[in-house]
Structure formats: C-alpha cells, structure tokens
Amino acid sequence: MQYSLLIQAFEPTEEEIPEEAMEPMKVAFDLYAKELDAAGVLVSADILARSDVTTTVTMRGGTLKVHDGPFANTREQLGGTFVVDVPDLDAAIAWAQKCPAAQYGSIEIRPSAITFTGGQWVYA
Amino acid sequence: MGLRVNAEARAEQVARASYGRLIAILAAPTGDIALAEDALGDAFEKALSGWPVAGVPRNPEAWLLTVARNRQRDVYRSAAHRLAAPLDEAVLQLPRTATGPVPGGADDPDVVAIPDRRLALMFVCAHPAVEPGIRTALMLQTVLGFEARQIAAAFVVPEAAMAQRLVRAKRRIKEARIPFSVPSAVELPARLPAVLEAVYGAYAIDWQPVSAVAERDSLAAEALYLANTLAELLPDEPEALGLAALLSYSSARAGARSGPDGRFVPLDEQRTELWDAGLIASGERLLKRAHALGRVGRFQLEASIQSVHCARARTGATDWRALRLLTAALVTVAPTLGARVSLAAVIAETEGPRAGLAALDGIEGAERFQPAWATRAHLLTAAGDSEQAALAYTKAISLTTDAPTRDYLAEGSAASRGVFSRARPDVRPRE
Numbered sequence: 028m029q030y031s032l033l034i035q036a037f038e039p040t041e042e043e044i045p046e047e048a049m050e051p052m053k054v055a056f057d058l059y060a061k062e063l064d065a066a067g068v069l070v071s072a073d074i075l076a077r078s079d080v081t082t083t084v085t086m087r088g089g090t091l092k093v094h095d096g097p098f099a100n101t102r103e104q105l106g107g108t109f110v111v112d113v114p115d116l117d118a119a120i121a122w123a124q125k126c127p128a129a130q131y132g133s134i135e136i137r138p139s140a141i142t143f144t145g146g147q148w149v150y151a
Numbered sequence: 152m153g154l155r156v157n158a159e160a161r162a163e164q165v166a167r168a169s170y171g172r173l174i175a176i177l178a179a180p181t182g183d184i185a186l187a188e189d190a191l192g193d194a195f196e197k198a199l200s201g202w203p204v205a206g207v208p209r210n211p212e213a214w215l216l217t218v219a220r221n222r223q224r225d226v227y228r229s230a231a232h233r234l235a236a237p238l239d240e241a242v243l244q245l246p247r248t249a250t251g252p253v254p255g256g257a258d259d260p261d262v263v264a265i266p267d268r269r270l271a272l273m274f275v276c277a278h279p280a281v282e283p284g285i286r287t288a289l290m291l292q293t294v295l296g297f298e299a300r301q302i303a304a305a306f307v308v309p310e311a312a313m314a315q316r317l318v319r320a321k322r323r324i325k326e327a328r329i330p331f332s333v334p335s336a337v338e339l340p341a342r343l344p345a346v347l348e349a350v351y352g353a354y355a356i357d358w359q360p361v362s363a364v365a366e367r368d369s370l371a372a373e374a375l376y377l378a379n380t381l382a383e384l385l386p387d388e389p390e391a392l393g394l395a396a397l398l399s400y401s402s403a404r405a406g407a408r409s410g411p412d413g414r415f416v417p418l419d420e421q422r423t424e425l426w427d428a429g430l431i432a433s434g435e436r437l438l439k440r441a442h443a444l445g446r447v448g449r450f451q452l453e454a455s456i457q458s459v460h461c462a463r464a465r466t467g468a469t470d471w472r473a474l475r476l477l478t479a480a481l482v483t484v485a486p487t488l489g490a491r492v493s494l495a496a497v498i499a500e501t502e503g504p505r506a507g508l509a510a511l512d513g514i515e516g517a518e519r520f521q522p523a524w525a526t527r528a529h530l531l532t533a534a535g536d537s538e539q540a541a542l543a544y545t546k547a548i549s550l551t552t553d554a555p556t557r558d559y560l561a562e563g564s565a566a567s568r569g570v571f572s573r574a575r576p577d578v579r580p581r582e
Contacts, residue, residue, distance in 0.1 A: 055307050113549055117519045117549070130309065130312065
C-alpha cells in the first residue's frame with residue numbers, strides 16, 4: 028500500500044533560519060530518509076523549495092493563465108513529501124511520527140488511490 | 152600559560168558542579184530564571200577573563216554568586232527595566248553582598264555556606280502549571296546548564312523551536328509566580344511523581360529509535376546524575392531512591408545492548424561480563440534503602456524487576472517466578488501498555504506460550520504497539536503456530552523503524568519458518 032507523507036508546516040522567511048540552525052535538521056532528515064531506505068519502504072522523497080517560487084498554471088477559465096505564486100496563500104505550506112510503500116496505516120503512522128518535521132509541523136498521511144507503475148494505472 | 156589553563160579548568164569544574172545550585176539561588180527571589188541564567192553566564196565570562204590574571208578566588212562558587220547578583224541588581228536598577236516593570240519587593244530583598252574587588256574572599260558572608268536549593272528548582276520545572284512536554288528539557292537546562300542547542304539535538308527538534316519552548320516556559324514560571332519552594336509533606340505525594348517523570352524523561356528519550364545516538368548516550372548519563380541528585384536531596388522518599396536504582400541498573404547494561412556489529416541484543420542474551428558491576432551494586436544499595444521505607448511504587452517495582460534480571464550475573468539463571476510477581480504488581484500500580492506486554496511475556500515463561508498469548512489478547516489498545524506484536528510473534532513461534540507467527544512477525548517488522556531491531560525480528564521470523572535456527576528469539580518492551 029502506497030502512502031504520501033505530506034509535511035505541512037509554517038514557512039519561516041529565509042532570514043528567520045540561520046544556516047547553522049539548519050544543519051542539525053539536515054542531519055535529521057538525512058538519517059530519516061536513510062532509515063526509510065534501509066527498511067525498504069521508501070518510494071521517493073522531496074523537500075520542496077520555498078512556496079514563493081511556485082508557479083501556478085490553469086486552463087480552467089478556457090485560456091492559459093500562468094500565475095506567480097502558490098494557488099492559495101496560507102500560513103502553513105506543503106514543505107515536502109515522503110512517499111512510502113508499507114503494509115498498512117499503522118506502519119505509515121509509525122514512520123510519520125519519526126519524521127523530523129513532525130516536531131515543528133504536521134504530517135498528513137494520504138493513501139494513494141491509483142498509481143502509475145509499469146506503464147499503466149494500477150488501483151491500490 | 153599554566154595559570155590560564157588552570158583558571159579555565161577551575162571555572163569549568165565549578166560550572167559543572169554548581170550550575171544548578173547557583174541558578175536555584177539566583178532565580179528564587181524573583182522567579183526570573185532567564186535573568187538568573189544571563190547573570191550567571193556573565194559571571195562565568197568574567198571568571199574566564201579575570202581568574203587567569205588575578206588568580207582563582209578561594210571560594211569560586213561564592214565569587215560567581217556575588218558577581219551574578221551584582222549583575223542582576225544592575226539590570227533591575229536600569230531605567231529600561233524600571234519602565235517595563237515596577238521594582239519588585241522580592242528584588243529589594245536581594246541580599247546585599249560585598250561589592251569590593253575580591254568577592255568570595257574570607258570576609259565574604261557567602262563563603263560560609265551556599266545552600267542547596269536545587270530541589271526547589273526541580274519542583275518548579277515540573278510544576279503542574281508547566282507544560283509536561285517541556286519539563287525534562289527545562290530541568291536539563293536549569294539544573295545541569297545544557298544549552299538549547301544540545302537539548303534540541305537530543306530531542307531531534309529544530310533549535311529555534313526548542314529555544315522558543317524553553318523561553319515560553321520560563322516566562323510562564325516568572326509571570327505566573329510559581330514559587331521556588333519544596334512542597335510540604337502534605338503536598339509532596341501529589342507533586343513528586345511529576346519530578347520523577349521529568350528526570351526519567353531524560354533517560355527515556357534514549358529509547359526512541361531514531362538516531363542522534365551520541366547525544367542520547369550522554370543524556371542517559373545526565374539522567375542518572377539528576378536521579379542520584381534527587382535521591383540525595385530526598386533520602387526518605389522511596390520512589391526517588393527507586394528511580395535512581397532503576398537508572399543505575401539500566402545504565403549498568405548499556406554496554407551489552409548491542410553487539411560489535413551494532414546488532415540488537417535482548418536482555419536474556421546479553422553477556423553479563425559486559426554489565427557494570429559498580430552501577431549494579433549502587434542500584435542494589437539504593438533499592439535496599441527504598442524498600443526499608445516500606446512504601447512500594449512504580450519506580451521501585453521497575454528497579455526490582457531490573458534487579459532480578461541483573462542477578463543472572465551472579466546466579467547464571469533468571470528467576471521468572473519473582474519476575475511474574477513483580478511485573479503483576481507493576482501492572483497494578485502503573486498499567487502502561489509496556490508493563491502489560493511485559494507481564495504477558497513473563498506469564499509465557501512461567502505458564503507456557505499459550506497462557507502468554509491469552510494475556511496478550513486481553514490487552515486493549517495495543518494494535519499499533521510494536522512490542523506487543525514482537526512478543527506475539529515470539530510466543531506463536533514457541534507455541535508451534537508458524538503460520539500466525541509469520542503474520543505477527545510481518546506486522547511487528549512493519550511497525551519497527553530502527554534497523555537493528557528490524558534485523559533482529561527478521562532473524563526470528565526466518566528461524567520460525569525453519570530457514571535457520573537461533574537460540575531463542577525474543578523481544579522485550581524497551582530492550
């Protein structure tokens with residue numbers, strides 16, 4: 028069963044986090060990803076760039092609209108994703124609670140409904 | 152150069168031994184821990200620059216206290232502070248200490264004796280009005296002088312977040328006027344458990360299976376130091392003695408918990424010659440004193456259970472009947488999931504795996520509890536139900552986030568399927 032662990036956290040400005048404060052968190056995320064990998068459950072991991080470099084594209088109104096910035100400006104932003112392949116929700120919770128981001132944000136666990144693997148869509 | 156090194160070494164020695172004692176005294180009159188920390192930090196800085204030149208004062212602790220108090224008073228007298236808050240009566244009552252060139256000299260009244268108020272400080276840190284999640288960190292900072300950076304690393308929390316939580320807790324202590332006092336004999340039974348929990352918390356984070364291993368090992372030592380301090384300050388409280396005994400036994404076995412390849416080694420497979428005999432002996436002494444006081448409690452029971460396990464170093468065998476009684480008593484006093492799973496494992500040893508499985512079935516809320524699944528897998532294997540055992544192993548492994556324990560369970564799983572045999576697969580909660 029595939030789950031996305033979605034990191035939702037308040038996004039500080041660049042000045043608010045000095046480089047040396049980032050270092051221990053980099054180490055923590057490095058260890059976390061390696062533990063997931065060693066357990067054979069990691070599908071992919073991404074830490075996203077700041078939300079203000081987002082570009083939003085829509086054809087909803089009939090014409091192309093390219094808009095600078097995220098779709099909605101909220102206090103909490105999607106900060107990264109860990110996609111894991113584990114047997115059930117209990118295992119996903121066990122891993123989510125170990126995510127370093129759980130200490131300052133929250134982790135949304137969202138199961139995949141259909142995944143594109145081996146050249147076709149596969150229902151979970 | 153020798154003088155400088157000596158003075159610096161002396162300053163560090165004093166810092167380690169008396170940080171909490173000085174903070175407790177400096178913060179008590181006003182409840183302002185942050186200011187006490189600033190003032191003491193300032194005094195240490197002056198010591199590091201002044202002692203190499205002027206020599207180490209006869210009573211370094213008194214010197215630091217005097218310099219820090221003067222600094223506190225300067226802050227309270229400053230116009231900015233007066234505008235921010237009216238000068239408090241407690242501040243006016245701050246002892247007038249000598250402001251001469253050599254505080255801490257023979258004529259300094261503080262030289263006589265600096266009282267130990269760390270116990271009051273520990274009760275402040277674990278006060279019901281202080282959020283439980285920050286109590287351990289607060290104690291590590293105020294009593295032992297840890298920096299937010301070190302505490303954050305041990306808890307795997309961003310430094311800024313940890314610093315902010317600590318600042319918030321200290322502000323609350325000051326603004327809510329939490330008293331710097333040891334609760335009376337009447338209040339003590341209600342207030343002591345939170346202090347014990349906070350000290351235990353410094354040890355228990357050692358068991359969270361995500362990395363940052365180095366910091367955690369050092370914190371286990373600090374937890375033992377805090378527990379011993381608490382036992383010294385409360386010599387007639389059996390649970391304080393019991394906690395110190397528990398941490399002594401547990402620390403004694405630290406070196407035997409993993410093999411040379413980092414492999415997880417469960418308690419009953421540990422090589423007893425790797426256990427620290429000195430720490431076990433100190434656990435025994437503490438536990439004997441606790442029992443003599445005749446009031447049993449959770450930490451004494453946990454220590455007694457450890458004591459039975461440690462006796463294997465002497466007797467070569469584990470007394471499961473004693474463990475059965477002690478663990479049942481522990482479940483009565485503190486029915487945590489961990490204790491209940493332990494009891495099921497011990498029942499399996501004394502009454503067979505089926506009885507253990509029945510006990511496991513009776514535990515509610517253990518659906519996501521990894522030790523329950525690991526124990527179930529082991530007991531199903533012992534009962535000869537390899538099909539169910541395989542399912543339980545798979546579930547236990549899926550809930551395990553640290554590699555050594557997962558490898559250990561995978562070995563047990565393979566053994567239960569007859570792929571290869573091992574002496575006796577077993578996982579106990581918290582081992």
